[in-house]
Amino acid sequence: MIIRIQGNLNPYYIQTLCMLFFPGVKFPENEECTPETHVVTVNMTETETGVAADASILQGETKTGGIWQENWNAAIGDKDRIRKIAAGRAFMLAGEAFTGFTPPWGIMTGVRPAKLVSEYLHAGRTPEEAASMLEKEFFASSDKAHLAVQVAQAEDRLITDEKRKDCSLYIAIPFCPTRCAYCSFVSYTSPNLLKLIPDYLAALAEDIDHTCGLIRQLGLRVATVYIGGGTPTILTADQLDFLLSRIRKWIPEVEEFTLEAGRPDTITKDKLETAVRYGVDRISVNTQTLNEDVLARIGRKHTAAEFFAAYETARQTGLKAINIDLIAGLPSDTADSFRATVDAILPLQAENITVHTFCVKKSADFKADGMFDRDGLEAMKSVQYSYRALTETGYLPYYMYRQKNTVGNLENVGYAKPGYEGLYNIYMMEEVHIIFSCGASAVTKFVFLPAEDGSVRIERIFQPKYPYEYLREQTEGDRKRRMDLEKAAAAFYGLE
Ligand code: SF4
Numbered sequence: 001m002i003i004r005i006q007g008n009l010n011p012y013y014i015q016t017l018c019m020l021f022f023p024g025v026k027f028p029e030n031e032e033c034t035p036e037t038h039v040v041t042v043n044m045t046e047t048e049t050g051v052a053a054d055a056s057i058l059q060g061e062t063k064t065g066g067i068w069q070e071n072w073n074a075a076i077g078d079k080d081r082i083r084k085i086a087a088g089r090a091f092m093l094a095g096e097a098f099t100g101f102t103p104p105w106g107i108m109t110g111v112r113p114a115k116l117v118s119e120y121l122h123a124g125r126t127p128e129e130a131a132s133m134l135e136k137e138f139f140a141s142s143d144k145a146h147l148a149v150q151v152a153q154a155e156d157r158l159i160t161d162e163k164r165k166d167c168s169l170y171i172a173i174p175f176c177p178t179r180c181a182y183c184s185f186v187s188y189t190s191p192n193l194l195k196l197i198p199d200y201l202a203a204l205a206e207d208i209d210h211t212c213g214l215i216r217q218l219g220l221r222v223a224t225v226y227i228g229g230g231t232p233t234i235l236t237a238d239q240l241d242f243l244l245s246r247i248r249k250w251i252p253e254v255e256e257f258t259l260e261a262g263r264p265d266t267i268t269k270d271k272l273e274t275a276v277r278y279g280v281d282r283i284s285v286n287t288q289t290l291n292e293d294v295l296a297r298i299g300r301k302h303t304a305a306e307f308f309a310a311y312e313t314a315r316q317t318g319l320k321a322i323n324i325d326l327i328a329g330l331p332s333d334t335a336d337s338f339r340a341t342v343d344a345i346l347p348l349q350a351e352n353i354t355v356h357t358f359c360v361k362k363s364a365d366f367k368a369d370g371m372f373d374r375d376g377l378e379a380m381k382s383v384q385y386s387y388r389a390l391t392e393t394g395y396l397p398y399y400m401y402r403q404k405n406t407v408g409n410l411e412n413v414g415y416a417k418p419g420y421e422g423l424y425n426i427y428m429m430e431e432v433h434i435i436f437s438c439g440a441s442a443v444t445k446f447v448f449l450p451a452e453d454g455s456v457r458i459e460r461i462f463q464p465k466y467p468y469e470y471l472r473e474q475t476e477g478d479r480k481r482r483m484d485l486e487k488a489a490a491a492f493y494g495l496e
Contacts, residue, residue: 001025002037007044009087014042016109016404017088021095023376023405024360035060040094042087051083053090057098066093076137085137092139103409104380106139111401113144113411115430117152127153147387147397147413154398158421159432164449166223167215168427169251171204171243172439173232174467177266181299182330182358186441186465187230193467194234200440200467201239205246207438211485212250215436218489223433224256224424231262237270244278256423258282264310265302272317282352282422285311286325290341294333304344311348321420323352328386329379329407330358338382342389351420353395355386357410359403376408383410390415399425431458434492439463440470446488459488 001022003014018025018040025038033039039058044051050071057064068089070082077085088107096102110116113134120130127149134145175197179189188194215222225247235243240259259275261267261283275283287307289295295302314322324345328338345353357379387397395415399422402411414425428435428445435445440463448457461484464470 001027002031002033002039003027004039004041005044006042007083008046009042009044009083013084013109014040014087014091017091017095017107019404020103020105020107020109020409021099021101023407023409040091042091044083044087046083051079051086053083053086055087055090055094057094059098062098064094064097066090066095066097068093089139101376101408102141104141104144105402105409105411106134106141108134108138108140108402109404111403112429113140113148113402114151114155114400117148118156118430121152121156143384143387144411147400147411151397151400151413154396154421155426155430158398158423158426159430163223163427164433164447165221167220167434167436168224168226168424169211169215169222169247170424170428170435170437170442171208171225171227171247172230172437172442172463173227173235174230174440175200175234176229176231177234177263178301179299181297184359185230188467196467196471197235197239199471201235201243203471204243204439208246208250211436211438211444212247214485214489216250220434222251222254224258224427225251225254226258226260226424226428228258228260229262231266232259233261233263233266233268233271235271237268237274240271240274241278244275244280248278254279256282258284258422258424260284261310261314262286263300263302264307267310267313269313269317272314272319276317276319281320282323283314283319283321284323284325284352284354285314287341287345288325288327289330289333289338290344291333291337294330294337297332298330311350321351321422323354323414323422324348324350325354325356326386327356327358328382328410329376333378333382335378335381335385338378339385339389342386346389346393352414352416352422353386353390354412354414355383355390356412357383357403357406357408360405360407376410379408379410383408387413394418398422399429401429431456437463440467441465444485444488446492448492459491461485461488 001018003011005011015027041056043054052069054067068086070086072082092107117130120133131145131149134140134148135142174187175194176187176189257280259280264285290304394417397413398416399414400411427433431447433447437444442463444461446459464473
């Protein structure tokens with residue numbers, strides 16, 4: 001796609017708007033213009049009273065356009081904000097005419113709509129006013145504006161000032177038994193790389209010692225621990241015992257301890273009993289869909305029956321909360337089949353159900369076999385159904401995030417029965433407090449307490465991305481990383 005801009009506008013903003021209508025689109029430098037190329041043009045004209053945007057999308061013989069005028073208005077935002085609204089609205093008109101698709105979140109490109117709503121609520125707006133602002137300023141649909149308000153209210157109930165002084169700990173196990181077709185995470189799956197697991201665990205244990213030592217030195221309380229993946233239950237029961245005992249040595253008390261077990265084909269009774277023995281109280285058994293054809297197409301290597309068996313095993317261990325991950329809009333899945341998945345999951349009475357929307361890595365991957373739900377209609381119906389079915393049976397949406405390139409420009413929503421919300425998800429997503437992270441690809445995030453103007457400073461410290469690099473950097477790299485961590489901690493406490 002080629003983008004041409006005239007006027008005061010950040011090209012990156014227009015790129016993110018393009019992704020709303022063309023998921024997976026790329027913007028190569030010096031792209032040759034052929035009859036297949038989409039050419040987006042945005043012209044901005046400013047006067048003393050406001051700004052006018054004129055946007056068009058051209059491909060071969062097809063051309064659509066949109067025009068929008070917005071007055072400078074300090075009550076809405078500064079000039080940059082007003083320019084974005086004008087350009088966004090003009091582009092949205094052009095995009096709707098070109099594709100016949102209306103993005104449900106309008107021109108909202110941020111990851112966390114609920115955070116914005118929370119800011120409106122804290123500034124004294126009523127929930128109705130906050131929803132109406134999302135509709136007027138971002139052209140979000142009233143359903144989505146209402147959802148964002150519900151999530152913001154749930155988060156506000158759960159995030160107290162006390163929680164901001166705590167921290168959480170994330171442990172990465174980036175290994176999986178096989179690779180799902182849609183995977184965009186760092187995870188080793190080949191038998192040769194899986195042989196690294198014992199060495200990885202030894203290095204991870206040292207990482208945990210150092211990180212937890214620092215947490216103790218800083219006098220912080222660990223509110224939640226989350227072991228994520230990959231697929232953490234790829235570890236044997238003995239390996240889990242080793243890992244969990246190391247964590248417990250440092251953190252005897254914790255509010256929530258999650259093992260994102262993950263793939264049903266790795267879950268066994270002895271692994272879960274080991275987890276429960278060390279106080280794990282929340283796990284995730286993820287099927288994504290119960291449609292056998294779709295499971296096979298996306299390379300999940302487990303059946304619906306295996307999912308139910310793994311869920312039953314988990315239930316019998318007496319865990320406090322079980323989460324089930326689903327994905328709406330998977331290649332070749334339909335709204336009817338997703339509805340059947342949701343209907344079959346509901347009787348299980350899982351405490352948490354998370355409904356993700358399929359994220360397109362490269363549109364070519366799915367266009368190639370004609371399986372890509374480009375306009376997202378099936379995904380949209382699936383998401384609408386899941387919201388209705390879950391809220392009518394006692395679940396509430398409590399956490400939400402958006403990603404670029406999701407089918408239908410839809411969101412990912414965590415639903416919970418009241419009192420069973422996954423706290424780590426909220427603390428991490430809403431940047432409530434420091435998240436210390438151990439393991440390859442993990443990122444430690446220092447969240448500084450809000451400044452007087454409400455702004456929050458975040459400092460990130462990255463671990464090496466791949467397990468191989470993580471192991472290689474056990475000497476020099478490790479020392480440097482530890483120094484970075486200690487420096488950031490010192491800055492956090494004003495000790496520099
Ligand atoms: S289970 Fe998750 S991390 Fe593992 S291959 Fe599948 S999508 Fe990737």
